[in-house]
Amino acid sequence: MLDFPVENLSAEDVERLRRIYEPLTNSVRDLIDATIRTEVDGDAVAAAKAEIDSATTRLRSRQLDGSFGVRFGADGDQMPWGNVVIGMRNPVAPPLVFAPTADGGVRADFHLGAAYEGPPGHVHGGIAALILDHALGGAASAPDKPRLTGTITMRYRRMTALGALHVEAAVVRTEGVKTFAEGRLCDADGVTVEAEGVFIRPRWARD
Amino acid sequence: MLDFPVENLSAEDVERLRRIYEPLTNSVRDLIDATIRTEVDGDAVAAAKAEIDSATTRLRSRQLDGSFGVRFGADGDQMPWGNVVIGMRNPVAPPLVFAPTADGGVRADFHLGAAYEGPPGHVHGGIAALILDHALGGAASAPDKPRLTGTITMRYRRMTALGALHVEAAVVRTEGVKTFAEGRLCDADGVTVEAEGVFIRPRWARD
Numbered sequence: 142m143l144d145f146p147v148e149n150l151s152a153e154d155v156e157r158l159r160r161i162y163e164p165l166t167n168s169v170r171d172l173i174d175a176t177i178r179t180e181v182d183g184d185a186v187a188a189a190k191a192e193i194d195s196a197t198t199r200l201r202s203r204q205l206d207g208s209f210g211v212r213f214g215a216d217g218d219q220m221p222w223g224n225v226v227i228g229m230r231n232p233v234a235p236p237l238v239f240a241p242t243a244d245g246g247v248r249a250d251f252h253l254g255a256a257y258e259g260p261p262g263h264v265h266g267g268i269a270a271l272i273l274d275h276a277l278g279g280a281a282s283a284p285d286k287p288r289l290t291g292t293i294t295m296r297y298r299r300m301t302a303l304g305a306l307h308v309e310a311a312v313v314r315t316e317g318v319k320t321f322a323e324g325r326l327c328d329a330d331g332v333t334v335e336a337e338g339v340f341i342r343p344r345w346a347r348d
Numbered sequence: 349m350l351d352f353p354v355e356n357l358s359a360e361d362v363e364r365l366r367r368i369y370e371p372l373t374n375s376v377r378d379l380i381d382a383t384i385r386t387e388v389d390g391d392a393v394a395a396a397k398a399e400i401d402s403a404t405t406r407l408r409s410r411q412l413d414g415s416f417g418v419r420f421g422a423d424g425d426q427m428p429w430g431n432v433v434i435g436m437r438n439p440v441a442p443p444l445v446f447a448p449t450a451d452g453g454v455r456a457d458f459h460l461g462a463a464y465e466g467p468p469g470h471v472h473g474g475i476a477a478l479i480l481d482h483a484l485g486g487a488a489s490a491p492d493k494p495r496l497t498g499t500i501t502m503r504y505r506r507m508t509a510l511g512a513l514h515v516e517a518a519v520v521r522t523e524g525v526k527t528f529a530e531g532r533l534c535d536a537d538g539v540t541v542e543a544e545g546v547f548i549r550p551r552w553a554r555d
Contacts, residue, residue: 144468144469145468161389161390161393162393164397165383165393165396165397165400166383168397168400168401168404169376169379169380169383169400171401171404172376172379172400172403172404172407173376173380173438173439173440175403175404175407175408175411176372176373176376176407176437176439177415177416177430177435177437177438177439178407178408178411178412178414178415178416179407179408179410179411179412180410180411180412181406181407181409181410181411182368183368185406185407185409186368186369186372186407188403188406189372189402189403189404189406189407190371190372190375190403192399192400192402192403192406193372193375193376193379193399193400193403194375194378195396195399196379196382196395196396196397196399196400196403197375197378197379197382197396199388199392199395199396199399200379200382200383200385200386200388200392200393200396201382201385201386202388202392203386203387203388204382204385204386204387204388205385205386205387207385207462207469207510208384208385208461208462208465208468208469208510209384209385209462209465210465210468210469211467211468223384223462223465224465224466224472225463225464225465225466225472225474225475226466226472226474228384228465230383230384231380231383231384231462231463231465232380232383232384232463233380233440233463233464254415255414255415255416255430255438256432256438256439256440257432257440258415258416258417258430258431258432258435258438259431259432259433259482260418260494260496261351261352261415261417261418262351262414262415262417265431265432265433265478265481265482266481266485266496266497266500267432267433267477267478267479267480267481267482268432268478270474270477270478270481270500270502271472271474271475271477271478272474273474274472274473274474274477274502275466275472275474278473287467289467289473289504289507290473290502290504291503291504292501292502292503292504293473293477293501293502294499294500294501294502295477295481295497295499295500295501296498296499297496297497297498297499300496303414303415
């Protein structure tokens with residue numbers, strides 16, 4: 142069983158929180174990229190580190206005991222803000238913003254830079270798997286009916302270049318608690334990775 | 349074809365660079381966690397953001413044009429420092445440190461916190477896939493003979509709790525340019541995800 146706390150937040154409260162935390166998270170995303178790519182000397186690194194540690198101390202002066210989780214506002218607004226793929230408050234998330242497709246699936250256009258590298262200049266194969274797992278799971282789930290990955294297979298056609306990318310996924314069929322979905326990741330030159338998976342409605346989320 | 353530059357760096361130079369950049373990267377990892385979990389008010393967030401942006405400006409004053417890639421020192425020291433799973437200079441990487449096993453495979457003990465969350469309190473299924481893809485690929489590759497993922501299948505037995513984790517992988521058999529590997533991810537209560545994959549030696553890395 143998972144915990145999805147409902148907080149006493151109006152839509153306006155949620156929007157106010159977004160305005161506070163989204164710029165912070167975007168700044169940390171920019172810092173991550175700069176940290177990987179910097180070539181400044183030891184003194185400049187030490188000065189940057191001191192500022193970073195000071196910021197961390199400020200932020201930790203009041204914090205959640207554990208991870209962010211998924212919260213719901215009073216109006217039913219879902220806030221999966223800690224999620225590593227779509228979380229507005231998670232600097233590791235690019236974040237992806239999924240849109241529905243005409244066939245009931247999902248799609249997202251996004252950009253991956255230096256932070257997601259595996260082979261030089263290319264997306265780590267496991268990051269392709271992360272993005273595809275989330276996309277297929279999203280296509281297989283309704284907002285009030287989460288489904289979790291049972292099995293998923295990735296087929297790598299070629300390496301995925303870092304840069305502008307596109308992912309899409311759709312349900313193929315549903316049999317009882319199992320939903321079959323498939324999808325693909327594309328870079329500027331076309332499809333790079335294909336995925337197919339079986340998603341299961343967990344016992345606690347069944348009717 | 350991939351670019352693996354050899355730089356004119358001695359083992360001492362590599363160690364000096366590690367001493368400069370590793371503490372910076374660890375500080376950014378700590379900041380990522382604090383950014384997700386903080387509950388401080390707007391003024392404190394703004395003050396932290398200003399320090400972060402100042403640090404980013406310092407680091408960007410001299411930087412690589414693109415991603416970090418994989419470099420080699422003059423003594424053959426491999427520096428996959430930008431890698432999203434094992435990269436010492438990539439704050440998104442936990443990072444994992446793999447050790448060889450008696451059967452020629454690889455293993456790593458590591459910790460995943462709030463930054464890798466999917467279902468509340470649990471590791472994102474796609475992060476499990478990222479870790480397993482890297483572990484199986486590592487087991488299938490020799491240092492001078494990289495192999496890339498052809499296909500990989502993940503079987504999710506149950507959700508993986510955030511916290512202390514273990515991954516291991518080994519080669520099952522090799523047939524020409526194809527190497528078959530399998531592995532598993534475990535949390536404190538045992539195996540959570542199993543993986544099996546086929547890894548291909550790229551044409552440019554064949555004898």
